[in-house]
Amino acid sequence: MIKKKLDVFSLIKSEIEVLKKSGSETASLDCRLLLSYVLEKKSTLYTHENVYITDDEIKKFKVLISERSLGKPVSRIINKRNFWKRDFKLNEEVLDPRQDTEVLITAVLKYYSNIFDKLDILDLGSGSGCIGLSLLEELKNSNVSFLDVSKKSLEIVKINATEYNLEHRSAYFQLNWNSKNWDSDLLKFRNKSKFDIIVTNPPYIPTDEIKSLQREVKDFDPFVALDGGLDGLMAYKTIFPKFNRILKNGSKIFVEIGMGQEDMVIKIGYENNLLLLGYEKDLSGIVRVIVFMTK
Numbered sequence: 001m002i003k004k005k006l007d008v009f010s011l012i013k014s015e016i017e018v019l020k021k022s023g024s025e026t027a028s029l030d031c032r033l034l035l036s037y038v039l040e041k042k043s044t045l046y047t048h049e050n051v052y053i054t055d056d057e058i059k060k061f062k063v064l065i066s067e068r069s070l071g072k073p074v075s076r077i078i079n080k081r082n083f084w085k086r087d088f089k090l091n092e093e094v095l096d097p098r099q100d101t102e103v104l105i106t107a108v109l110k111y112y113s114n115i116f117d118k119l120d121i122l123d124l125g126s127g128s129g130c131i132g133l134s135l136l137e138e139l140k141n142s143n144v145s146f147l148d149v150s151k152k153s154l155e156i157v158k159i160n161a162t163e164y165n166l167e168h169r170s171a172y173f174q175l176n177w178n179s180k181n182w183d184s185d186l187l188k189f190r191n192k193s194k195f196d197i198i199v200t201n202p203p204y205i206p207t208d209e210i211k212s213l214q215r216e217v218k219d220f221d222p223f224v225a226l227d228g229g230l231d232g233l234m235a236y237k238t239i240f241p242k243f244n245r246i247l248k249n250g251s252k253i254f255v256e257i258g259m260g261q262e263d264m265v266i267k268i269g270y271e272n273n274l275l276l277l278g279y280e281k282d283l284s285g286i287v288r289v290i291v292f293m294t295k
């Protein structure tokens with residue numbers, strides 16, 4: 001196959017227009033990400049650099065552009081999303097990690113500033129593993145247990161953990177928190193050893209609201225990762241009653257919430273004998289994380 005030397009801009013110029021017309025607000029970046037993917041580049045191409053490309057690669061790039069123009073998010077096409085300090089691989093059973101969720105990492109590091117502490121952390125509803133693995137990167141002696149109902153999501157956590165050499169500090173548990181004894185099963189697997197920290201970003205969208213979300217979310221994020229039941233609070237009501245049992249005394253819980261859910265989630269915390277320590281806002285000033293402590 002003959003490789004032609006071309007300027008990136010000459011390859012993406014008309015495709016930028018295609019994506020703009022289809023509604024993308026990040027058309028140039030989308031094009032560069034997709035072209036970088038086709039050319040197997042580790043970093044994202046610049047608009048005015050030269051690349052060597054075959055006709056087949058150009059065809060493949062155009063196919064990806066048409067998928068994008070039909071509404072498929074770039075992260076779902078390239079199966080990768082940047083979060084905290086790393087790129088995380090995705091599959092169809094994991095949530096596409098959100099930047100807002102990075103507030104959870106900042107919050108944990110605010111309360112645990114000694115990076116050499118040896119902490120046992122539970123990432124409850126771990127998806128791609130972006131939260132727990134980012135914490136492992138920061139907290140050099142800690143361990144994370146990743147728990148999710150989806151077996152395929154735990155497979156991707158393992159792949160991500162291996163990629164960043166964090167697998168020796170990771171454990172994986174496929175459990176359903178709607179089952180009665182998931183807490184006992186978890187402790188049994190861990191020889192009754194309790195946790196120091198829980199981090200969780202549970203599903204919190206009220207079921208009725210899911211159909212009115214952007215197409216990129218409702219058509220591509222798994223329903224189980226979004227659905228918070230009738231009032232959006234089903235997962236909090238289910239998991240909070242177990243926290244005192246699986247955590248040591250004085251442990252902390254970092255919980256992501258949806259916009260405006262703070263009062264209700266704090267109430268669920270009080271009802272379950274947890275102390276409120278504080279909350280953290282995201283970049284838009286919305287309360288995104290509540291911090292609790294066990295007594």
Ligand SMILES: C[S@@+](CC[C@H](N)C(=O)[O-])C[C@H]1O[C@@H](n2cnc3c(N)ncnc32)[C@H](O)[C@@H]1O
Nearest residue numbers: 097125126127148149176177178201202203225
């Ligand atoms: C909002 S996603 C968060 C994923 C990831 N932690 C993140 O922040 O990108 C919620 C996660 O909870 C998991 N989940 C939903 N219901 C569950 C259940 N009943 N038991 C265990 N995990 C569940 C989903 O599979 C999904 O991975």
